Amino acid sequence: MALNWMDQWWKIVIDSVVTRLQQCISNRFDVADNEPQAAALAKIIDFKLWPIVEEEDFGNEELALLVDYHRIMLQNCGNPDMVEVEWAGIKSSVYNHFKPVHTTTWDQVNNRFREDGPNLLFLVDLLLTIPSHSVECERGFSQMKRIKTGWRNRLFCSTLTSLLRILLESPRESEFDPLPAIHYWNSSARRARRAFQLRYGSRQLTSGDTESDDEGLSNDESEG
Known part of the structure; x- marks a missing residue:
């Protein structure tokens, strides 16, 4: 049975939507083909792999691949040609000192082998700042909506950035050490005072104020 024009139109629309959806899914999940740097990043950074x-x-x-991709930044902060040399030594040291290797963290590696591989650890630090998924972005937008509500829509960008950084990057309350912030607050320079402005204190009465007060008291006594 031949399709009428409405059925044909719907079939064209559905086919185009399905085709576009397949393309988006392929672009999103074919990381190894479309984004080899992301696949390489996951293999190096995640000890579980x-x-x-x-x-x-x-x-x-x-x-x-990662060294070649980030070579310009590595040149500004170190020697990119030494990364692969340091990688061989630190990789062997990780297997010798941390067992099982799957439970190792890069904080432990950095604390123990910081002097042995500064260029490699700089690359690792750079890679750890790159989000591997969009969850952090979604979390950031969610926190921004909570901060910049309708009642606070005139917040400066700098204030909003500071508040977001506190919420997204600060440690938990149980792990937060306030002493460095307190020391910085106490040692920071105070705002300059106005040299020719008197400090607020008890108001000094002038001779005119004294006479007016005496006159007021005498009038009250006479009326009484």
Whole structure:
């Protein structure tokens, strides 16, 4: 049975929507093909993806790709040619000192091998600042809506940025140490005072004020 024009129109619309949806899903999840840097980042950064037993060539290709991609920034802060050399030594040290390797964190590696691989750890620090998904962005928008409500729509951008940074990047209350902030607050320079402005204090009566007060008292006594 031949389709009428309405059915044909709906079929065209549905086919176009399905095709577009498939393209979006493919672009979103085909990370290895479309975004090789993201796949390399995950393999290097996530210790859960490391092999249980040390492999000599593990991560070498991915690290070379990341070094080439971030070479300009690495040149400004270190020597990118030393990253792969430091990677071989630190990778072996991680397997020797941390077992099982899947429970290791980069904080532990940084504290123990900071002097052995400064260029590699700088690259790792750079990679850790790159969000691997959009959850952080969605969380940031959610917090921004909570801060900048209809009653506070005139907040300055700098104030909004500071409040968002506190909510998104500050440690938990149980882990927060307020002493550095208190010391900084106490040691910071105070706002300059006005040299020719007298401080507020008890008001000094002039001779005119005294006479007017005496006259007021005498009038009250006479009326009484």
